[in-house]
Amino acid sequence: MIEVHGLTKRYGEVLAVNDLNFSVRPGEVTGFLGPNGAGKSTTMRMILGLDAPTSGTATVGGRPVAEHPVPLKAVGALLDASAVLSSRSAYHHLLALAASNGLPRSRVDTVLEEVGLSNVARRAAGTYSLGMRQRLGIAGALLGDPPVLVLDEPLNGLDPEGIVWIRRLMRRMAAEGRAVMMSSHLMSEVELTVDRLVVVGRGRLIADTGMAEFIASVASQEVVVRTPQAVPFAGRLAAVGAAVRTTAGDGNDDGTGLVVTGLEAARIGALAAATGVELHELAPRQTSLEEAFMELTRDSVEYTTEAEAA
Amino acid sequence: MSQGTVDSRRTRLKRPAKRPAKPRRGSLRTVPPAGAAGRATFVHSLRAEWIRLRTMRATLYVVVATLVAGAGLATLNGSSAGDEYAAMSAADRLMFDPLATSLKGVILAQLTLALLGGLAITSEYGSRTIVSTLTAVPRRGRVVVAKAVVLTAIALPTGMLTTLGGFLAGQSVLESSGAPYVALGDPGAWRAVLGGGLFLTLAAVLGLAAGIMIRSTTATVTTLFATTLIVPALAPSFPGTLANWTTKFWPPSAGGQIVTGYRDPDLLNPWPGFTVMGGCVVVLLTAAFLTFRRRDA
Numbered sequence A: 001m002i003e004v005h006g007l008t009k010r011y012g013e014v015l016a017v018n019d020l021n022f023s024v025r026p027g028e029v030t031g032f033l034g035p036n037g038a039g040k041s042t043t044m045r046m047i048l049g050l051d052a053p054t055s056g057t058a059t060v061g062g063r064p065v066a067e068h069p070v071p072l073k074a075v076g077a078l079l080d081a082s083a084v085l086s087s088r089s090a091y092h093h094l095l096a097l098a099a100s101n102g103l104p105r106s107r108v109d110t111v112l113e114e115v116g117l118s119n120v121a122r123r124a125a126g127t128y129s130l131g132m133r134q135r136l137g138i139a140g141a142l143l144g145d146p147p148v149l150v151l152d153e154p155l156n157g158l159d160p161e162g163i164v165w166i167r168r169l170m171r172r173m174a175a176e177g178r179a180v181m182m183s184s185h186l187m188s189e190v191e192l193t194v195d196r197l198v199v200v201g202r203g204r205l206i207a208d209t210g211m212a213e214f215i216a217s218v219a220s221q222e223v224v225v226r227t228p229q230a231v232p233f234a235g236r237l238a239a240v241g242a243a244v245r246t247t248a249g250d251g252n253d254d255g256t257g258l259v260v261t262g263l264e265a266a267r268i269g270a271l272a273a274a275t276g277v278e279l280h281e282l283a284p285r286q287t288s289l290e291e292a293f294m295e296l297t298r299d300s301v302e303y304t305t306e307a308e309a310a
Numbered sequence B: 001m002s003q004g005t006v007d008s009r010r011t012r013l014k015r016p017a018k019r020p021a022k023p024r025r026g027s028l029r030t031v032p033p034a035g036a037a038g039r040a041t042f043v044h045s046l047r048a049e050w051i052r053l054r055t056m057r058a059t060l061y062v063v064v065a066t067l068v069a070g071a072g073l074a075t076l077n078g079s080s081a082g083d084e085y086a087a088m089s090a091a092d093r094l095m096f097d098p099l100a101t102s103l104k105g106v107i108l109a110q111l112t113l114a115l116l117g118g119l120a121i122t123s124e125y126g127s128r129t130i131v132s133t134l135t136a137v138p139r140r141g142r143v144v145v146a147k148a149v150v151l152t153a154i155a156l157p158t159g160m161l162t163t164l165g166g167f168l169a170g171q172s173v174l175e176s177s178g179a180p181y182v183a184l185g186d187p188g189a190w191r192a193v194l195g196g197g198l199f200l201t202l203a204a205v206l207g208l209a210a211g212i213m214i215r216s217t218t219a220t221v222t223t224l225f226a227t228t229l230i231v232p233a234l235a236p237s238f239p240g241t242l243a244n245w246t247t248k249f250w251p252p253s254a255g256g257q258i259v260t261g262y263r264d265p266d267l268l269n270p271w272p273g274f275t276v277m278g279g280c281v282v283v284l285l286t287a288a289f290l291t292f293r294r295r296d297a
């Protein structure tokens, strides 16, 4: 369990993280989403005690990470996958980490096995591909068998096989009851993996919602209707509670269509049949999650700008 | 990890005492693994830093280079000193210092060991492994002290062997070239050998302190070069009193007096000079410790 209260980080003029409040719960993968520069890495670094907050608190398992008797058993982290000394072997990199927490040597072998690096563990890490380094980073995070995992952009630069592997791993970790926090700047990276979404933009919290709720909110979408009897049919639709506007202004549309929200396509079709209206088009317009995410964060950017101007 | 692994984790949480520590090779084998009831301690950090330092490629190179510098420069200086001594005036012969001649390698060895100290931490910043190091041990003071102790454990024997090797090689070459030489039993010989070894250890810790504060490997290397070699070499050409002052009190110059046999009235005596160097290192390491604890990683 990670709890973040009023977390703020200022770098000179830049408010990198601005009064964040959220929690990452056990048994779930929480996607920490936001455009580049939104403050995701900074937030994670503060959670891990690497950077000191300007104000606010971040706790793991109810206390700051530094207060856990065996830190690697409290939280495992992957912050920068390329962070290995190129002349040191993966084995010794992990052995030093394990030793610093008094973990037995057997844990090193176990995690190397788990991430599939056993065969190359004695090689200098500088010879590793990005994917192998990512696996080594994950191995370090798993060393203490921790109940909380913090992974910063774990899918960055991975090949499809590696992406599938890390996704499965995160799902399994959550199924085992761990709290998993992964950051990303792409909705497409998290939409198949996460249970919850914490969205940030310019250091501020924009959304903290279940993935299912988020999909549902996006799915309450528009239906485009074209009919020669547009004006009277628009009145009928409004009378049953739908919101109606014309397609004028939607890209290069000729503006003759109606955009209906608040009524499903089937109900619109039934209403048309019942009132003898001739339909030329009845098309649900799906917003992709990526578009919804961009919409969310774009609003936040605009909001922040206005707030600063005010 | 399967569900079964998690179950076994829970079991382990309840009965930590049931996991006997396997004996391991190495000097710290008595450290038990931290069970759930245990905690990560300073001794665990010592083990970790020992693994880090000994698996850093530069460590072996530095140790070898230091030993070679010690014995090699002693031999070279000793053999050329034989001819020089023969050509010297009586006044110059009074100032001839067989002790310092055999320990000239200390000048180079202080740099190589300082670089090792610097690399012990700048390699972590350069590769960003500092992030995983500090995530595993968020108590930063413990990390710094463990690094300093482990560095000392390598630098001290290396330094002692460097001065002893330099002394033995240098004196035997001096003897065979017909110049004055000293034996280990002569006054000041052990002081120069042991004190010189301690001085080299201080130089390593100085490098660590500089590395912690500077973080960049390149900038640290440059700084250490300037501190240990360039400033002492240029000091005589500084203007007026600055030249005298620097030559006398600049910590690496002052500390280097520990290997001299001839007393120059313009310079500090061996132990006062050593104390200047020691005080400087204590101050710098304290500053580095405080910086490291407060700064964002």
Ligand SMILES: Nc1ncnc2c1ncn2[C@@H]1O[C@H](COP(=O)(O)OP(=O)(O)O)[C@@H](O)[C@H]1O
Binding pocket: A011, A014, A015, A016, A034, A035, A036, A037, A038, A039, A040, A041, A042, A043
């Ligand atoms: N050490 C630092 N010094 C100054 N500014 C920083 C520092 N680290 C991050 N920032 C700034 O803080 C903001 C958030 O950065 P970051 O947390 O890396 O975002 P993200 O991980 O979401 O891409 C950015 O504007 C970045 O430039």
Ligand SMILES: [Mg+2]
Binding pocket: A040, A041, A042, A152, A153
């Ligand atoms: Mg980032």
